[in-house]
Amino acid sequence: MTTAWDKLRPYGMVAPAILVFSLFFIYPIFYMIYLSLFDWNFVSPDKAFVGLANFRELLADEDFRKVLGNTSLYTALVVSLTTGISLLLALWLNRSGWFHGFVQGAIFTPHIISLVSISLLWSWLMDPEYGLLNGILGWAGIGGLPWLSHPDTALLSLVLVAVWKGIGYNALVFIAGLQSIPADIYEAASLDRSRPLTTFRRLTLPMLSPTIFFLVVINMIGSFQVFETIAIMTGGGPVNATNTLVYYIYEYGFRFFKIGYASAAGVILLLIVGVLTLLYFRLLSAKVHYR
Amino acid sequence: MARKTMTAAMSILLSAALAACGTGGDNKGTAEAEGGSNAAAAGSAASEGKITIRYWYAFGDKIEEAKQHLVKEFNASQDRIEVVAEHQGNYDDLHAKVQAAFAAGHAPAVTDLEIASTGVFARSGMLEELTAYADRDKDQLQLDDFNPGLMGNAYVDGKLYGLPFMRSTPILYKNVTMLKDAGLDPQGPKTWDELEQYARVLKEKGKNGMTVPADIWFYEALVAQSGGRMLSEDGKKAAFNSPEGVAPVEFWKKLVAEGLIKIPVGDEAGATADKDWANQLSAFKFGSTAGVTGSLEIAKGNGFELETAFMPANKSYGVPTGGCQLVITSKSSGEEKEAAWEFLKWMTSKENTIYQHKHVGYLPTRVSAVQSEELQTHFKEYPQFKVAVDQLQYARPRPMENGYPEVARIVRTAIEKAILDPKTTPQAAMDDAAKKADKLLSK
Numbered sequence: 102m103t104t105a106w107d108k109l110r111p112y113g114m115v116a117p118a119i120l121v122f123s124l125f126f127i128y129p130i131f132y133m134i135y136l137s138l139f140d141w142n143f144v145s146p147d148k149a150f151v152g153l154a155n156f157r158e159l160l161a162d163e164d165f166r167k168v169l170g171n172t173s174l175y176t177a178l179v180v181s182l183t184t185g186i187s188l189l190l191a192l193w194l195n196r197s198g199w200f201h202g203f204v205q206g207a208i209f210t211p212h213i214i215s216l217v218s219i220s221l222l223w224s225w226l227m228d229p230e231y232g233l234l235n236g237i238l239g240w241a242g243i244g245g246l247p248w249l250s251h252p253d254t255a256l257l258s259l260v261l262v263a264v265w266k267g268i269g270y271n272a273l274v275f276i277a278g279l280q281s282i283p284a285d286i287y288e289a290a291s292l293d294r295s296r297p298l299t300t301f302r303r304l305t306l307p308m309l310s311p312t313i314f315f316l317v318v319i320n321m322i323g324s325f326q327v328f329e330t331i332a333i334m335t336g337g338g339p340v341n342a343t344n345t346l347v348y349y350i351y352e353y354g355f356r357f358f359k360i361g362y363a364s365a366a367g368v369i370l371l372l373i374v375g376v377l378t379l380l381y382f383r384l385l386s387a388k389v390h391y392r
Numbered sequence: 393m394a395r396k397t398m399t400a401a402m403s404i405l406l407s408a409a410l411a412a413c414g415t416g417g418d419n420k421g422t423a424e425a426e427g428g429s430n431a432a433a434a435g436s437a438a439s440e441g442k443i444t445i446r447y448w449y450a451f452g453d454k455i456e457e458a459k460q461h462l463v464k465e466f467n468a469s470q471d472r473i474e475v476v477a478e479h480q481g482n483y484d485d486l487h488a489k490v491q492a493a494f495a496a497g498h499a500p501a502v503t504d505l506e507i508a509s510t511g512v513f514a515r516s517g518m519l520e521e522l523t524a525y526a527d528r529d530k531d532q533l534q535l536d537d538f539n540p541g542l543m544g545n546a547y548v549d550g551k552l553y554g555l556p557f558m559r560s561t562p563i564l565y566k567n568v569t570m571l572k573d574a575g576l577d578p579q580g581p582k583t584w585d586e587l588e589q590y591a592r593v594l595k596e597k598g599k600n601g602m603t604v605p606a607d608i609w610f611y612e613a614l615v616a617q618s619g620g621r622m623l624s625e626d627g628k629k630a631a632f633n634s635p636e637g638v639a640p641v642e643f644w645k646k647l648v649a650e651g652l653i654k655i656p657v658g659d660e661a662g663a664t665a666d667k668d669w670a671n672q673l674s675a676f677k678f679g680s681t682a683g684v685t686g687s688l689e690i691a692k693g694n695g696f697e698l699e700t701a702f703m704p705a706n707k708s709y710g711v712p713t714g715g716c717q718l719v720i721t722s723k724s725s726g727e728e729k730e731a732a733w734e735f736l737k738w739m740t741s742k743e744n745t746i747y748q749h750k751h752v753g754y755l756p757t758r759v760s761a762v763q764s765e766e767l768q769t770h771f772k773e774y775p776q777f778k779v780a781v782d783q784l785q786y787a788r789p790r791p792m793e794n795g796y797p798e799v800a801r802i803v804r805t806a807i808e809k810a811i812l813d814p815k816t817t818p819q820a821a822m823d824d825a826a827k828k829a830d831k832l833l834s835k
Contacts (some may be wrong), residue, residue, distance in 0.1 A: 142794075143495045145516040231667065236614055250658045252812060338658035340809045355488035357798040358512060 130371065137364035155365035164341060165349065165366070171256060172345040176324040178260045183267040183320055184313065190268060191275030192301075205276070209269035216266070220333035224249065224260045227334075249335050252342035259330050259343055271316055278312030279305070318381050325374055346370050378381075424831060443731045444474045445724075446500035450486040450716065452479065454685055455558065458751045465607040466738050468581045473731040475502075483509075483716070494518050494721060504716040508800075513719070513790030514548040520720040525733050537758045542713060544789025554578040555740045556757040558748060560680040561711040561780050561787050562589040562613050562720040564703050565687055569696040570599060570675040578699065584617075584643060587676075587704045591652035594645035594675055601651040602676040603668035605661035606644070608800040609714055610678050613703050614640030616710030617789055627793045628833050630774030630826035632803060633819070639706065641818035643665030645811050657808045672696060678703065679716060681780035688776060699740075700779040702786070705825055715754060755780055795832035802828050 137155055141148040157167050190208065194201050211219065226233045227248035235245035248258045282305065290300050306313075328347040331337060337352065338343035346366065354363035414422045425532055440593065449459045456479060463477040480486040483506040490513075493499045505513060513519050526535050538546075542556040568578040571590070574597045581587040591601025604610060614621055620636025623629065631637060647653040654674070656664040669677035670690045679687070691698035702709050718739055720732045738744065749756040750770060756762050771778040793799070805827035810818045 142512070142516055143491055144518050170560070228664070229656075229661070230664065230673075249660070250656055255658065334659060334660035338659065338805065338808065340805055340812060355491070356484060356801075357795075358491060358516075359798075 102259065124237060133371075135363045136361055137368045139357075139361040141361050142358040143360045151361070155362050156369075158362065159365055159369065164344070167341055168344045168346055168349045171341075171343065172327075174327060175256060175260060175263075175327060176321055178257075179263045179267070179324040179327075180317055180320045182260065182264045183271055184316055187271035187316075188267040188275055188309075188313070190272040191279060192305075194272060195276050195279045205269075205272065209273055211266045212267075214269040216329040217313050217333060219262065219266055220330045223258075223330075224334045227258055249343075250339060252340045255335055255339060257340045259327070259334065261336075262330055263324065264325065268321065271320070274312060274316060275309070276298060278309050282308045314381070318378060321381075322374055325370070325377075346373075403440045413579075414722070420693050423560075424535065435823075442472060442474060442728055443824060445502060445728050445731050445735065447475050447477045447735065448480045448486060448490060448500040448503040449477060450480060450483050450504050450506075453769040454752045455682065458558075458682065458748045461751075462739055462744055466735060468747070469738070473734060475735055476480050483687050484505075487513075490721070491518070494723065497723065499721040501728045502718060502720055502735055505719045506716050507554075507559070507714065508790040508792055508796055509584060510545055510553055510717070510719070511548050512794045514551070514553045515794060517648065518722055519553045520722045520729055520732075522554070522720065522733070522736075526552055529733075529737065531648060534758075534760075537742070537760050538822075539755070539757060539759055539762075539784060541784045541787045542755070542757055545713065545792060546717060549791065554719045555736050557716055557718045557740055558682065558752065558754040559713055559715035559717070559757055560682050561713055561756055561783050562610055562703060563681050563711075563783060564701045565669065565679055565683070566699045566701060567669065567672060567675045567691075567696050567698045570594070573597070574599070574675075581704050582702070583704050584706045588647060588652065590675070591647065592603050595652055599672075600652075600654055600668065600674045601647070601679075603665040604644075604653060604655060604664050604678055606657065606804055606811065607662065607678075608654055608804055609712060611640055611803065611807060612712040612790065613678075614643070614706070614712060615702065616712065616786075617706040617708060619707040619710075623791050623793065623799075623833065627791065630799070630829035630833065632829075633822040633826035638818045638822050641807055641810050641822060644807070645818055648811055655808075655811055657812065670694060681777075682715065682752055684774075684776050684780075685751065686753075688774070698776060700776040701799050711783055713784075713787045713791045714790065742801070749777070753777060753780075755784065793833055795829075795835065798832055799829045 138150060138152060139148050140151045140155070194205050225231075227235075229235055229245060229247055231248055232248070234248070237244050245252050249255045286304060286308070287300070289303055295303070325349050327345055328351065331343055331348045332347055332351070335343040337348050347370065350363045350366045350370065353359045353366065447463065449456070460477055467474055480489050483504075486504060487506065487509055490499060490503050490505075498569050499518070505519075508520075514521075526533055535552075538556055542559050546552060546554050546556060566578070571578045574593050576590055576593055581590045587601070594601045615622060615632060615637050618636040618639045620634050620639075621631045622637070624631050644653070646657060648655050654668065655661075664678050665674075666679070670676040672694065682701075687698055705709055718736045720729055720736065724732065736742070740757060742758050742764070745757045746761045746764060746766055748754055749761070749767070756767060761767060771781075790796075791799075802825045803822075806821040810816050810821035
């Protein structure tokens with residue numbers, strides 16, 4: 102005999118999740134889209150509806166184009182370097198032994214440290230006058246780099262920090278992926294005298310493609326939303342060289358009190374990340390090998 | 393079974409809620425004693441004759457010490473009002489938090505407010521107009537005792553919105569020991585040309601003249617020294633691309649190119665300038681007068697002699713004022729506003745402005761304080777404190793236009809670009825910035 106409760110129970114069970122999801126994800130998204138149509142500073146009584154003027158202004162702003170460029174460059178570099186380096190590391194570390202275990206633990210450590218602490222640490226390391234990095238470079242006779250204090254090197258310095266922080270986690274996921282590949286396929290390959298490189302290209306890579314796909318997507322979304330390192334290490338400077346989309350939104354929302362304009366930039370961020378994710382799922386899923 | 397669990401859960405929830413009500417009713421006293429910082433506590437406390445208000449402030453270290461001390465003294469001085477002081481980071485952080493709290497209907501009754509932001513806060517309706525309060529209590533308040541040089545940012549469109557609290561001007565900090573070692577007259581440099589000559593001599597000795605960030609506040613000072621203005625009279629147009637506004641950038645660019653001064657860029661620039669000066673790599677730094685006490689301690693610790701001076705003149709001396717004033721937020725209840733006003737009057741009194749000046753180095757805001765026996769003796773003993781007070785005659789208010797925070801960002805970026813990029817002339821960089829600023833200001 103089914104009671105009303107039996108019918109309602111599943112809904113009751115998912116209700117908390119739905120409620121939290123609606124309140125903290127769905128509602129803010131729609132509110133942001135709504136705000137993007139206004140010229141408002143969050144508190145003022147006059148809240149003028151301006152239609153798409155914020156978007157027109159954004160797209161006409163050369164700084165915003167620069168910000169989009171920075172963000173794309175940053176994302177491309179971080180995703181390719183993190184994924185590439187951690188794949189190589191994973192191939193090397195995917196065996197037992199105390200040394201490999203130690204290295205794996207060591208490179209994973211940055212992942213569990215707060216990004217704010219890491220940012221402070223690296224800004225000290227990268228200090229042009231007093232920093233350890235320039236100390237070492239000077240000692241090696243190479244001469245120091247300006248690191249965060251020059252437009253040409255600032256963004257690359259931030260990429261370095263992101264890669265340093267990211268490879269441990271990525272390598273760990275890659276190792277898990279590698280270990281889930283059945284050993285008998287490798288046995289068959291070696292019986293067929295496949296060369297190591299061929300084995301890697303024709304066997305490991307396709308078998309690993311779900312992992313690669315997963316990491317590329319999450320790294321990409323994460324990098325597009327980079328904020329902490331920029332807020333703490335560069336403040337978007339020098340000369341806008343490290344100003345990225347989320348920092349731009351933050352500055353306009355909470356420094357210049359232009360919440361409508363900031364929301365419009367937020368909508369654009371949402372669109373870009375959404376489209377990229379869709380694109381990945383559509384295009385790459387065709388090439389991803391699922392067992 | 394399921395129903396039983398539900399009933400049990402409901403009854404637990406209910407009893408918890410009842411218990412909460414009970415505590416709320418019985419323990420008004422404790423909430424008050426603990427300085428309960430939420431609105432509910434403030435409300436219930438009010439009904440018993442004592443009201444709790446929140447005060448948000450910026451900055452740590454000496455500044456925080458002084459603010460906490462003043463609040464403690466205020467709470468001890470009377471038994472009607474309890475002020476709970478809460479630290480909120482630097483001015484930018486503080487402003488962002490006040491704005492968010494105001495939007496959420498939970499703003500503190502009193503907050504520090506950096507002077508250039510008074511305009512945008514007042515015009516958004518976030519601040520209580522103080523004109524009527526000041527009129528009513530004019531005998532006690534003595535509004536014209538405040539240094540007139542500090543009142544420019546207290547009024548927006550002719551209405552009073554804030555009382556000068558921890559106010560400053562930028563001054564020149566000199567490492568006199570380094571100057572003497574280099575055979576330079578420790579009285580100087582008094583002009584831009586002298587600054588350049590000093591830096592040249594220091595460079596020969598392997599030292600750096602000055603490390604200075606391309607900070608908007610220092611730039612405002614150099615523009616004033618050249619006889620220019622940041623914005624047009626009506627605030628609708630940029631004026632910093634005039635020859636007077638371009639001169640500072642040209643000066644800086646030239647000195648950097650010759651290796652006479654260093655202009656670090658990026659977020660750490662200000663910290664770098666302080667470090668270079670503290671470690672005696674640079675002989676000079678610009679800094680707020682708020683740093684006098686702290687810098688004296690550094691100089692003593694590192695074994696060098698410190699003097700302060702006016703910022704060097706170009707056509708004349710000139711500086712912007714800075715620092716914060718105290719304001720009352722407009723959505724507080726009538727009772728809270730009255731309590732907040734009492735607190736404002738007390739915090740800005742003659743005795744307390746003398747205290748904060750001696751403890752931190754900020755300006756004494758009242759003329760009577762400057763003339764007092766206590767400060768006159770203090771100035772004789774520590775002349776470093778007096779400089780900012782004397783320099784006030786050359787001071788001017790900061791622009792308060794709604795778009796100014798963004799304009800400041802644009803200007804800073806333009807200056808950094810002109811200095812770092814050999815192909816960008818100062819004039820071109822400032823013209824470009826002015827074009828962007830005009831669009832913002834004309835709205």
